[in-house]
Amino acid sequence: MIAMKNLTKAYKSMGDEVQALRGVSLNIDKGESVAVMGQSGSGKSTLLSILGGLNPPTSGSVEVDGIDVYALSQEKRADFRREYLGFVFQQFQLIPYLTALENVMLPLTTIKKSNREKREIAGSVLCRVGLAGKMNRLPNQLSGGEQERVAIARAIVNEPPVLLADEPTGSLDTKTGDEIMALFQRLNQDGLTVLMVTHNPENTRYMSRTIIMKDGQLCTDKAELLQ
Amino acid sequence: MIAMKNLTKAYKSMGDEVQALRGVSLNIDKGESVAVMGQSGSGKSTLLSILGGLNPPTSGSVEVDGIDVYALSQEKRADFRREYLGFVFQQFQLIPYLTALENVMLPLTTIKKSNREKREIAGSVLCRVGLAGKMNRLPNQLSGGEQERVAIARAIVNEPPVLLADEPTGSLDTKTGDEIMALFQRLNQDGLTVLMVTHNPENTRYMSRTIIMKDGQLCTDKAELLQ
Numbered sequence: 228m229i230a231m232k233n234l235t236k237a238y239k240s241m242g243d244e245v246q247a248l249r250g251v252s253l254n255i256d257k258g259e260s261v262a263v264m265g266q267s268g269s270g271k272s273t274l275l276s277i278l279g280g281l282n283p284p285t286s287g288s289v290e291v292d293g294i295d296v297y298a299l300s301q302e303k304r305a306d307f308r309r310e311y312l313g314f315v316f317q318q319f320q321l322i323p324y325l326t327a328l329e330n331v332m333l334p335l336t337t338i339k340k341s342n343r344e345k346r347e348i349a350g351s352v353l354c355r356v357g358l359a360g361k362m363n364r365l366p367n368q369l370s371g372g373e374q375e376r377v378a379i380a381r382a383i384v385n386e387p388p389v390l391l392a393d394e395p396t397g398s399l400d401t402k403t404g405d406e407i408m409a410l411f412q413r414l415n416q417d418g419l420t421v422l423m424v425t426h427n428p429e430n431t432r433y434m435s436r437t438i439i440m441k442d443g444q445l446c447t448d449k450a451e452l453l454q
Numbered sequence: 455m456i457a458m459k460n461l462t463k464a465y466k467s468m469g470d471e472v473q474a475l476r477g478v479s480l481n482i483d484k485g486e487s488v489a490v491m492g493q494s495g496s497g498k499s500t501l502l503s504i505l506g507g508l509n510p511p512t513s514g515s516v517e518v519d520g521i522d523v524y525a526l527s528q529e530k531r532a533d534f535r536r537e538y539l540g541f542v543f544q545q546f547q548l549i550p551y552l553t554a555l556e557n558v559m560l561p562l563t564t565i566k567k568s569n570r571e572k573r574e575i576a577g578s579v580l581c582r583v584g585l586a587g588k589m590n591r592l593p594n595q596l597s598g599g600e601q602e603r604v605a606i607a608r609a610i611v612n613e614p615p616v617l618l619a620d621e622p623t624g625s626l627d628t629k630t631g632d633e634i635m636a637l638f639q640r641l642n643q644d645g646l647t648v649l650m651v652t653h654n655p656e657n658t659r660y661m662s663r664t665i666i667m668k669d670g671q672l673c674t675d676k677a678e679l680l681q
């Protein structure tokens with residue numbers, strides 16, 4: 228489903244070059260759920276944003292369902308993202324002047340359904356993440372973990388084939404976090420392919436595979452893997 | 455050191471009223487380090503922001519070192535915050551157009567030292583949190599966990615007597631998170647009073663006491679406390 232070949236990414240920052248990814252190759256089959264772990268700064272968010280068509284690699288390629296993501300034009304890449312990907316960002320990226328419900332309705336804009344139907348779909352996903360009474364609030368009227376759950380609802384509302392999630396339980400208490408992981412597991416059993424960055428080793432038991440990043444590369448050090 | 459009496463907080467949100475805190479009383483002695491846990495939405499950030507002089511309670515009072523925080527004028531309250539508190543926000547709140555170093559220098563503005571001395575102080579704190587090579591970057595040129603560590607550095611740079619931290623290791627991998635907790639523990643041993651919201655039970659072993667919030671109140675349910 229997803230094929231990454233020799234991905235590198237260098238960020239230029241004041242005359243200095245940061246090698247965020249130093250050659251990453253990885254294949255993910257349809258229906259897999261992969262946890263990505265690794266130290267702060269090891270390149271996890273960079274990997275996810277490249278996979279999500281949001282960040283062109285310095286070299287290497289990404290294919291999703293046979294589509295060479297960075298061979299597409301900017302507009303075609305936006306269409307591709309809308310059709311294939313749900314994305315939970317590390318800092319949520321909610322639109323501050325839209326309510327929770329309106330934020331979750333955003334991915335439904337190109338779908339041929341009535342506004343009322345879209346509100347019902349978005350509303351039911353918000354219920355699934357435990358935000359039933361809070362749909363009409365603005366992001367700054369919600370707690371950190373509530374904002375995170377709005378971001379999760381938005382990522383899954385149009386049932387994309389692939390979910391890319393950057394620490395989706397980082398702001399949640401254990402109980403609420405487990406509920407979200409159980410939800411992801413159910414969606415995965417229904418066919419959703421999941422790639423999820425997480426710092427919480429407890430989350431890996433909901434996933435079919437765990438990979439570890441270290442200094443911009445996939446870590447194949449057995450000792451590290453067993454830690 | 456810190457005395458909270460009967461704190462309540464109601465947020466008005468479209469004709470609806472949200473009871474975020476329903477009567478919280480708590481005393482914290484100088485030199486204690488208290489972990490605050492509880493479900494998403496239970497009122498932890500609200501409690502911290504009220505304690506930090508940033509959010510007037512609907513009723514009740516907060517005394518820090520004998521000072522009635524909300525009896526002060528807005529300006530005196532700003533002085534009080536600068537002098538007494540280090541605050542790590544749940545969403546970091548870094549100034550986007552200032553570098554990591556400049557962000558960390560902000561609490562030093564009222565201190566009578568040369569600019570060069572202030573840069574050295576801020577620089578050494580950034581080293582302590584592992585960001586030695588990254589001081590001149592802007593926040594958007596840093597990873598999530600690196601931004602979090604800039605926020606932590608900024609909160610401790612002028613050695614305040616009280617540190618209020620809202621999930622300061624939420625975006626960090628286990629190893630980096632443990633380094634930060636060990637740093638807080640050392641600062642606590644040197645006299646820093648700490649109140650820290652955390653979702654990670656692992657962090658409580660670095661703290662002298664753990665309290666649990668539930669639906670806007672302190673939970674005294676033995677079953678919950680032993681979970």
Ligand SMILES: Nc1ncnc2c1ncn2[C@@H]1O[C@H](COP(=O)(O)OP(=O)(O)OP(=O)(O)O)[C@@H](O)[C@H]1O
Binds near residue numbers: 370399
């Ligand atoms: N400005 C606001 N207007 C209305 N309700 C609010 C506002 N800010 C917070 N709330 C509500 O107050 C309650 C407590 O929020 P708070 O941010 O203190 O929770 P929290 O314990 O920090 O949660 P989390 O673990 O998710 O960060 C929540 O139900 C939240 O929805």
Ligand SMILES: Nc1ncnc2c1ncn2[C@@H]1O[C@H](COP(=O)(O)OP(=O)(O)OP(=O)(O)O)[C@@H](O)[C@H]1O
Binds near residue numbers: 271
């Ligand atoms: N725009 C940028 N300019 C310069 N360097 C950057 C930029 N964005 C990220 N970096 C650097 O690239 C490296 C990888 O960053 P990335 O955000 O992928 O890490 P991460 O594994 O997600 O970390 P975390 O767990 O802290 O979120 C880091 O060293 C970071 O400082």
Ligand SMILES: [Mg+2]
Binds near residue numbers: 273393597598599
């Ligand atoms: Mg990241």
Ligand SMILES: [Mg+2]
Binds near residue numbers: 499500
């Ligand atoms: Mg909070």
